[in-house]
Amino acid sequence: MFFDTWTGLLRVVAVGIPAYAALVLLLRVSGKRTLSKMNAFDFVVTVALGSTLATVLLSKGVALAEGVVAFALLILLQYAITWLSVRSALVQRVVKAEPTLLLHDGRLLDGALKAARVTREEVSAAVRASGSGSIERVGAVVMETDGSFTVLKRVEDADAGTLANVRRPDAAPRAMKGGRSGP
Structure with missing residues (x-):
């Protein structure tokens, strides 16, 4: 009607x-x-x-x-x-999800991708959208708590700051506060 x-x-x-x-x-x-x-x-x-x-x-x-x-x-x-x-x-x-590391130092983290239900193509699209031409040149891709992607350039000490509270499913379980913990 x-x-x-x-x-x-x-x-x-x-x-x-x-x-x-x-x-x-x-x-x-x-x-x-x-x-x-x-x-x-x-x-x-x-x-x-x-x-x-x-x-x-x-x-x-x-x-x-x-x-x-x-x-x-x-x-x-x-x-x-x-x-x-x-x-x-x-x-x-x-109430809140944790941010999840999907790519670290140019390497896709397959376990994290599966756990987050994210495809390699979606990560590639986020890298392209950030203006980066190559996954290998990216320091990290993080799936944020709202489902968006953050692409970080590769730097020497990326883990010390912004990646300190990011869950890393492919890493051995360790506390991430106050120090480096690698994938």
Whole structure:
């Protein structure tokens, strides 16, 4: 059906404007972290907010006040989880994934690729997108907690800084803080 009634269209406009304004206001009050894409939990909250907005706009059975309460609840839950994850290592381990090393010193780490369900072609595409012409010239490719790839140029002491907290599935289990641990 392409058109039902003018009343339905007017309802979408009448509810849509304040619903959108309420969502923007709640997001501004809650801070930048609410819509970040740092991990799967953040992604779920973002999708849930969009879904809630769509439901409020299109479902005659959902009142504007119910939608605003749903927005506030989702944002409050996201705030609580992120607040707890900053203060509790246990909550952080449950909620957040670790970055994963997929390539180190020009060598693809097959175990890491399989564990992360990433193909060699996807790593090659990330290397190309970074402007690097050759995998062999890359120091590292890391799959970040949000699923994106970071490509690092090869440098002498890459492990000492940015790779210190990156999980290395092909390496023997060792603590990675405070020192080098190779693949």
